[in-house]
Amino acid sequence: MVKISFQAVAGQKVEKENDGDKTEILIPHPMDDDELVLPLRPKKSPLNGLCCLTFGLVVFMAGLVLASIYVYRYYFIPHMPEENMFRCMILYDDSESAPLSGRQELEENVGIYLGDNYEKISVPVPHFGESDPADIIHDFHRGLTAYHDIALDKCYVIELNTTIVMPPRNLLELLINVKKGTYLPQTYIIHEEMVVTDRVHNMRELGPFIYRLCNGKDTYRLNRRVTRRRINKRDAKDCHHIRHFENTFVVETVICDEA
Numbered sequence: 001m002v003k004i005s006f007q008a009v010a011g012q013k014v015e016k017e018n019d020g021d022k023t024e025i026l027i028p029h030p031m032d033d034d035e036l037v038l039p040l041r042p043k044k045s046p047l048n049g050l051c052c053l054t055f056g057l058v059v060f061m062a063g064l065v066l067a068s069i070y071v072y073r074y075y076f077i078p079h080m081p082e083e084n085m086f087r088c089m090i091l092y093d094d095s096e097s098a099p100l101s102g103r104q105e106l107e108e109n110v111g112i113y114l115g116d117n118y119e120k121i122s123v124p125v126p127h128f129g130e131s132d133p134a135d136i137i138h139d140f141h142r143g144l145t146a147y148h149d150i151a152l153d154k155c156y157v158i159e160l161n162t163t164i165v166m167p168p169r170n171l172l173e174l175l176i177n178v179k180k181g182t183y184l185p186q187t188y189i190i191h192e193e194m195v196v197t198d199r200v201h202n203m204r205e206l207g208p209f210i211y212r213l214c215n216g217k218d219t220y221r222l223n224r225r226v227t228r229r230r231i232n233k234r235d236a237k238d239c240h241h242i243r244h245f246e247n248t249f250v251v252e253t254v255i256c257d258e259a
Contacts, residue, residue, distance in 0.1 A: 119165070
């Protein structure tokens, strides 16, 4: 029988000893003070690389889409500013109230806010006529119109009449065309009559724009009269007129106290 064993020795030495039928062979093995041990690296799953590649591709495509939208919006679409201010003057015929006075003149300042979807009309004291100066808010988001009669320092709120009031973008295009001289608005006037009903107690429900206009003032709701009645001299003191335009024609809004 042959026996092979390893034994730590300082030098190489091979000894053979006869011990009956046993033969022992000693093979020297060098002894190192520091043994080098190589750590085993864990095997990486191929799914990790695939996830990283997919995530990077998604980020790249999202950036490409956003950049394309930005370039298309700001370089290929005519850009309109979010806020536009106009000082307007219009001549109109009032054959019903003043048939012999000829054309009358109306001035107003118009602010159009496309981002917030509302319009603000400021009517100064007129040179002629009995119209009151007023600030008007048309809030298309809330569907409300507010009139601040500066002479009375009172506010009146009613549902927005979209058949008379142009939306902000349409009104902006109209005023730009008028300013260029490519379009002249019609010069007639229409009349609408409203009656005061109840008082508004919760101002915040009217929205932030009307709230800023009417906060701290007596504010009332209005109802629109379907058929206009003829206002005599006795009732005239209880009615107030505001002339304005936010379309191709002038509108006279008559606000009367409840009888």
